[in-house]
Amino acid sequence: MRHPVITDPAQLPKAFEEALNAGDVDAVLALFAPGAAMRTVTGERVTGAEALRAEIGGTVAARGRLTNVQRHTLVGAGTALLVTDWTLEVDTPDGERITPTGTTANIARQDADGHWRFTVLNPLGTA
Template identity: 80%
Template sequence: MSTLVITDPARLPILFQDALNAGDVDAVLALFAPDAGMRTVTGETVTGAEALRAEIGGTVAARGRLTNVQRHTLVGADTALLVTDWTMEIDGPAGARVAPTGTTANIARRSTDGGWRFTLLNPLGLA
C-alpha cells in the first residue's frame, strides 16, 4: 500500500475537506503526523490516533460537509502555518442542519519522506 506524499502544505486543507466529505476517515487520518492533536470546536483538546479517529468519525456520522478556503500558508524550515476559512454543514443535536463557520490556524510539519502532515489543528483559530 502506497502512502501519498504531499509536497505542498497548502494542499492539506483541501485534501482534508475532500476526504472528510467523502466520509473517508482513514484518508483524513493519513493527513496527520503520528503524534498530532487538535482542538475541537467545543474547545476540548484531543491527541493521538484513536482520539482523532473518534473526533473525525463523529463528524462523518453527523453527515459533516466541509468547505475550506485557504487564506494563508506560511512556511519556515520544516514547519507551516495554514490559515483557512471554513464552513461545516452538519446535523445539529436536534437533527436540524446547521452551518457554523470559522477560521482555523493549523500547523503542519515536513517529515523525513519530504511529505507534509498536520501536527496540530485549531479550528477555533484565535478564539
C-alpha cells in the first residue's frame, strides 16, 4: 500500500490521526524518520522500528481513536516544531474506555526528497 507523501509539516498530525484511526500501523510508521524516538503517554521512551511498531500496534489493539488539533507549526532549517492538542480514546486492559488529553511538542525534519517525517514525538509536551 502506498502512503501519502507529506510536503507540508503541518499535515503530519492529521496524517497520523487518520492512519491511526484507520488501524493502519504501517501508514503511521511511514510518518516516522529512520531513528525516530517517541515518548509515550506513560512517559516511557520508545526508539527503533520494532518498539515503535509495538507501541502503535498496542494503541490500535486498544481501539485507539485520536483527534489532533494543530496549534502551531514553526519551520526553520529543514526542521519543524509541531505543537498539537490531542485527545485519545482507548480501552484499558480491564475494558474501561478512557480519554486522556494533552498537548504535544513534536519535531519533524524534511528529507532530501522533500518529504516531512517525525523525528521526535512527545505527546506529553513539556511535562
